[in-house]
Amino acid sequence: MQATHAPEHGHGPPGGLMRWVTTTNHKDIGTLYLWFAGVMFFVAGSMAMLIRAELFQPGLQLVQPEVFNQLTTLHGLIMIFGVIMPAFTGFANWQVPLMIGAPDMAFPRMNNWSFWLLPVAAAFLVGSTLLPGGAVAGGWTMYPPLFIQGGISYDLTIFAVHIMGASSIMGAINIITTILNMRAPGMGMMKLPLFVWTWLITAFLLIAVMPVLAGAVTMLLTDRNFGTHFFDAAGGGDPVLFQHVFWFFGHPEVYILILPAFGIISTILPTFARKPLFGYASMVYATASIAILSFLVWAHHMFTVGLPAGAQLFFMYATMLIAVPTGVKVFNWVATLWRGSMTFETPMLFAVAFVCLFTIGGFSGLVLAMAPVDIQLHDTYYVVAHFHYVLVSGALFSIYAGVYYWLPKWTGHMYDERLGRWHFWLSAISFNVLFFPQHFLGLAGMPRRIPDYALQFADFNRISSIGGFVFGASQILLLIVIVKCIRGGARAEARAWEGAQGLEWTVPSPAPYHTFLEPDVAERHLSPPLPQAGGPPSGDEGRGEGYAPELR
Amino acid sequence: MSAQGHGYYLPAPSHWPIVGSGALLGLALGATLLIHGVAGGGWLLAAGAALLVWMLFGWFGTVIRENERGLFNLRVDASYRWGMGWFIFSEVMFFAAFFGALFYTRTISVPDLASADQQLLWPGYAGGWPTSGPGLEDPFTPMAAWGIPALNTLILLSSGATVTWAHWGLKRGRRRQLILGLALTLALGAAFLGLQAYEYRHAYSELGLTLGAGVYGATFFMLTGFHGLHVTVGAILLAVMLARALAGHFTPERHFAFEAASWYWHFVDVVWLGLFVFVYWL
Numbered sequence: 001m002q003a004t005h006a007p008e009h010g011h012g013p014p015g016g017l018m019r020w021v022t023t024t025n026h027k028d029i030g031t032l033y034l035w036f037a038g039v040m041f042f043v044a045g046s047m048a049m050l051i052r053a054e055l056f057q058p059g060l061q062l063v064q065p066e067v068f069n070q071l072t073t074l075h076g077l078i079m080i081f082g083v084i085m086p087a088f089t090g091f092a093n094w095q096v097p098l099m100i101g102a103p104d105m106a107f108p109r110m111n112n113w114s115f116w117l118l119p120v121a122a123a124f125l126v127g128s129t130l131l132p133g134g135a136v137a138g139g140w141t142m143y144p145p146l147f148i149q150g151g152i153s154y155d156l157t158i159f160a161v162h163i164m165g166a167s168s169i170m171g172a173i174n175i176i177t178t179i180l181n182m183r184a185p186g187m188g189m190m191k192l193p194l195f196v197w198t199w200l201i202t203a204f205l206l207i208a209v210m211p212v213l214a215g216a217v218t219m220l221l222t223d224r225n226f227g228t229h230f231f232d233a234a235g236g237g238d239p240v241l242f243q244h245v246f247w248f249f250g251h252p253e254v255y256i257l258i259l260p261a262f263g264i265i266s267t268i269l270p271t272f273a274r275k276p277l278f279g280y281a282s283m284v285y286a287t288a289s290i291a292i293l294s295f296l297v298w299a300h301h302m303f304t305v306g307l308p309a310g311a312q313l314f315f316m317y318a319t320m321l322i323a324v325p326t327g328v329k330v331f332n333w334v335a336t337l338w339r340g341s342m343t344f345e346t347p348m349l350f351a352v353a354f355v356c357l358f359t360i361g362g363f364s365g366l367v368l369a370m371a372p373v374d375i376q377l378h379d380t381y382y383v384v385a386h387f388h389y390v391l392v393s394g395a396l397f398s399i400y401a402g403v404y405y406w407l408p409k410w411t412g413h414m415y416d417e418r419l420g421r422w423h424f425w426l427s428a429i430s431f432n433v434l435f436f437p438q439h440f441l442g443l444a445g446m447p448r449r450i451p452d453y454a455l456q457f458a459d460f461n462r463i464s465s466i467g468g469f470v471f472g473a474s475q476i477l478l479l480i481v482i483v484k485c486i487r488g489g490a491r492a493e494a495r496a497w498e499g500a501q502g503l504e505w506t507v508p509s510p511a512p513y514h515t516f517l518e519p520d521v522a523e524r525h526l527s528p529p530l531p532q533a534g535g536p537p538s539g540d541e542g543r544g545e546g547y548a549p550e551l552r
Numbered sequence: 553m554s555a556q557g558h559g560y561y562l563p564a565p566s567h568w569p570i571v572g573s574g575a576l577l578g579l580a581l582g583a584t585l586l587i588h589g590v591a592g593g594g595w596l597l598a599a600g601a602a603l604l605v606w607m608l609f610g611w612f613g614t615v616i617r618e619n620e621r622g623l624f625n626l627r628v629d630a631s632y633r634w635g636m637g638w639f640i641f642s643e644v645m646f647f648a649a650f651f652g653a654l655f656y657t658r659t660i661s662v663p664d665l666a667s668a669d670q671q672l673l674w675p676g677y678a679g680g681w682p683t684s685g686p687g688l689e690d691p692f693t694p695m696a697a698w699g700i701p702a703l704n705t706l707i708l709l710s711s712g713a714t715v716t717w718a719h720w721g722l723k724r725g726r727r728r729q730l731i732l733g734l735a736l737t738l739a740l741g742a743a744f745l746g747l748q749a750y751e752y753r754h755a756y757s758e759l760g761l762t763l764g765a766g767v768y769g770a771t772f773f774m775l776t777g778f779h780g781l782h783v784t785v786g787a788i789l790l791a792v793m794l795a796r797a798l799a800g801h802f803t804p805e806r807h808f809a810f811e812a813a814s815w816y817w818h819f820v821d822v823v824w825l826g827l828f829v830f831v832y833w834l
Contacts, residue, residue, distance in 0.1 A: 014565060022565035104562050106631040109611070113569035120577045152588045159580035166576075169642050177634040181627065182560070211642045215649025222774065225587050227764035230653060233674075234687025236767035238661035245649055517559070 021116070024108035025513060026093045031410070032115050033090030034403075038479070040082035040122060045472055047075040052434075052468035054451050055461050068451035069137035074125060076140030077157070080257065081164045082122050084391065087399045088260040089114070089171050092199045094410065096175060098504035099193045101184025101516045106177040114171040117163050124160035128153035139449060141246060142217065144231040144239045148224050155224065158217045165210040172206035175199055184503070184516065190284070193502050194277065197284050198263030201291045205252045205259075208295075213249035216242060240305050247298035255294045258390060259287060261358075261398030262329060265351050267502070268405050269333055272348035273340025274499040279332040286325035286332075293322045303374045312371040319369035323362065330359055345497075346420035350401035353428050354394060361389025364439065379449075382442025388435045393428075400427070400478065407485050408492030412510035415485040419477055426474035433467025561623045568611040575603035612792075616809070620801065629808055636812040640819050643782070647823055650778065654771040654830060662767070684766025692760040694768065697832035700751050704744050705828050708783075711740035712821045715790070715814045725804045727797065734794040737817070741787040748780050775831055782820045789813035 014022070023029060051071050054062045063071065093111065097104055105111045129135040133151035136142075142161075147154060179192070179200045192200075219242070222228040229235020231242050262283075270277045277283065299307060299315040307315075333355050342348070364386040368374050377383060400423075407415050437460035446457045453461065492509040507515050578600020585593025618624065624632075658681050664670065665686055666679025677686035682694040695701065718733025752773075755761040763773045793813045796802065802810055 019565070021570050022567050024563050024565055103560055107635060109563055109566045109569055112566065113572050116569050116573040117576065120573050120580075123577075124580070152584060152590075155584045155587055156581070159584060163576055163580060169639075173635050173638045173642075176638055177631050181630050181634055207638050207642045208645050211646035212649045212652075215646055215653075219650075219653065219770075219774070222763070222770070227762075228770035228774065229685060229688075229764070229766050230657075230770050232685075232687075233661075233665060234685055235764075235770070236657065236662050236665065236683050236685030237770070238657070238664075241653055241656050241661060244656060245652060248649075248652070514562075 022112070024104075024112055026097050026105045026108070026111065027410075027511060027513065029105075029111050029115050030090045030093030030095075033086045033093055033118075036115070036118055036122075037083050037087035037090060037399075038482075040078050040086070041475070042479075043126060044075050044078035044083060045475065047071045047078075048468065049472045051075065052465040052472075055453070056465040057462065058453055058455055058458050060452055063451065065451050066134060066137055069139075069449065070129065070135040072449050073136050073139055074129070077125060077136075078122070079391070080140065080253075081161075082118070082125070084257050084395045084399070085168065086115075086118060088199075088202070088257075088395075089168075089175075091195075091260065091264065091399075091402055091406075092171075092175050095406065095504060096178055096196055096199060097182070098409075098507065098511060098515060099196050099502055100179065100182065100187050101503050102178055102182035103514065103517050105174050106182055107174050110170050111174050114167045114174065117167040117170075121160040121163040121167070124156045124163070128156050131156070141250070142220065142242075143246075144220060144223065144242050147220055148231065155221065158221045158224075161217045162214055165214045168206050168210045172203035172210075176203040176207065179203075190281065193263075194266040194280070194283055195260070195263035198259040198266075198287055201287050202256050202259045205256050205291055205294065209249040209252040209256075212245060213253075216245040216249065219245070240302070243302050243305060244298070247301045248295075250301065251298040252291070252294040254390075255290055257395050258358075259290070261354070261395045262287065264398045264402040264405075265333065265354050266329075268347050268351040268401050269336045269355075270501065271405070271497050271499040272345060272351070273337050273342050275336060275340040276501075277332065278335035278338075279328070282328055283332055286328040289325040290322060293318065293325070297322065300369055300371075300374070303371045304378045316369055316371045320366065323366055326362055330355065330362075345404070346415070346417060346424055347401045347405035349421065349424045349428075350397045350404065353424070354397045354401065357389055357393030357397070357428075357431070361386055361394055364389060377442055379447055380442035381438040381446045381448055384448050385435050385438035385442060388438075392435070393431055397427075400424075403478075403482070405497070406504075407482070408496035409504060409509050409511055411486050411489075412492055412508075413485050413489035414492050414496070415481050415489065419481045419484070423474060423477040423481060426477065427471060430467045430470035430474060434464055434471050435467070437461075437464045437467075560625065561618065561628050563614075563618070566611075566614070568607055568614070571603060571607040571610070575600050575607055578603055616796070616801070619809075629806070632808050632812065636808075636815060640815060643819065644823075647775075647778070647826075650771065650775050651826065651830065654775065657767045657771065682768040684768055688766050690760060690765065692762070692765045692769065693758075695751070695755060695759070695761060695772065695832060697828065700747050701828055701832040704747050705824065707740050707744045707747070708821050708824050711737045711744070712818055714740065715817050719810065719814060722797075722802055722807055722810060723804050730797050730802075731794065734790055734797060738787060738790050738794060741783060741790065741817075745780060745783055745787070748776065748783075772831055775827055779820065779823055779827055782823070786813070786817045786820050789816055 020028065020032060023032075050063065051068070054060075054068055093105065096102070125135070131151070131153045133153060135153050136147075136150060136157045138147040138150060138154070142157075179196055183192070219228065219230040223230050223232065223237075229237040231237050231239045233239075266277055266283060297315055297319045299311060300319045303312055303315075337352075344352070364382065368377060368383065368386055404415060404420055407413075441457055441460050441464075444457065446453055494508050495505040496509055497505075503516075504511070578596050580600075582593050582595070582597030582600050586597055587593075662679050662681065662683055662685075665674055666677050670677070670686075674686035684690070684692060714733050714736040718730045718737065721727070721729025721733055761772065762769055764770075765772075790813050793810050796809065801807075
């Protein structure tokens, strides 16, 4: 697809700070998203360090219980909305146009706004710690009636959620429109790189459920300030209503946090196994199935609120059903590696660790899906261990893998492989020291979100805290690797990795400020079909669904 | 660089997004401070609103001028179509949250409060709908469906017809029909909003039906209130389309802004039908 610039628009970026404030370039905005996620990662990570320090031994040491609750709440909110989601959106901004041969995102100005709303919301969340009464302390899930009772920072947090929601919806509309409308000629839907497919489905989930979250927190706002009784039994309402609305958002949100990770891993494994991805089509269908099922399982977060047995059974079995498409994915990843000529550069190390550790998180999820078991384990450290296995060794490790994988394309330099491996091994080992014992703590009955605990939990908590400190400190290595890579290093070739497939590797490294302004560039590289696609079904050859030549 | 009008238009760097972020910062922080009675909250809120209006004029003005200069090709047009469609879908899901709250309350939480399980906690509560719950004392009268709401249904459905009639005029190059149709639609929209305002006053002053009237009042005012807000936004969109029609914008072939506004108008129309059936009637 050809591209036309605004007449006043030069080839290079404008200089100074205003470049970043006013930019409409997908690569600039992707960079902003990634740096924002990085900064917020260290903010929320420091909170985690404080949490683990407090839990290092029984009794109250460092922080008061109210502050502890603020730390766990903000850690969750910021890690989800300020780190994982912006990081994946950063990847989407950088890679989706490069991967589909589009000149930019469909709505470049709205793209800028999607990003620049995030610092506002982050300022609300972090700044609310300074307000009277401190920051929100009701848990990231914001359940009433507790959340109704807090002070001024609770309202500020509600508005922060609104603003982050607006940012996510606009970002998702941009991504979905880019993928559906701006593919290069010949880039049919079943030739899309899997990262693009997973983001297409993620964007759909975002558009479907972020407004529901906005509705839920709006009801909180009016219950708090304007006298409504949505969640107040005296007025005929029900606090459990909030949980239903929240988790109708919350469960698809879980897949919003992991589907792009699946896409990244499905890109990296074939590169370093030097084999096409096994079962491309089944990967696409599995992703779509997971997304559809995600709308039907929300009440498995609510097995202890007194649901009728029939509802518990439905949500239990529906949840277990998700293991089927997820199993298809894990099978395909392993089959991709099978008899591949593998090498283990840092992206591959993180990707392989993802497959192993995410699967452990998936299994503990299956355990929790069983209603009778969940009633025992609800709100214990088993749950904390479960969702950190899927979010840290799942989502976060995939982000690390993606950063190492695409850094050469972004900076034009190879990163320091030795430091990268140190970062990997320290992270992978300390992560397990940190979170694996929490399974035992949860099974033994230690509740989450409590700053103190009974003596019998002391040993595992100490081990977990030591793992936490090592994990936290190891992440500074990542920062060093990235800064070093930006400042210099071995020059990266256009195809930085020998086995890498896809359009992004046909442009120079670093990727020029503007790419794919002319359509035929993409077309040339698209035939023969992308090897990564594993060869499309024969009927699809060259059909280029969704592409109308006369629109060019 | 390709010739103008043939490629996908990539806009120059823009300051409007950061103005919009400043606007939302002012609106959200101002509202929070205002709610908590902190001095200056109202001013901050007003400043945020002013910034937002300035941003909307500036940003949409820029897009309209670019379009009039012929910078948008059919591919850009298709992007706007996808974008508007997904935006409306997100709006549908926003209303779904509140409809979900209504259905849940009516079918699950209110019957549960009236069940034998709750007799100890809420003795003598009979449940049923409408209700302000077992713990509130002030009586209220629910809004009847077959007065103003039925009239409003007629008005909104007619406005859907007039906007389609305006669209036919535009597609056949009959500008007077376009302008007349838009003006009629706007008048019907204004009539709807006026009647809603009258109904709200009636509810507050005579029926004892307020936002605080239990879960009935909450779902009634939040659903109809957000709908009214969306009618207002739709009317503003249509007013801009009327101004552009008078200024000679749009061709029989290329007029997606008009279509987007009318999609939005039909969307608020459909939401109203849901409201009429589930909030007023049943």
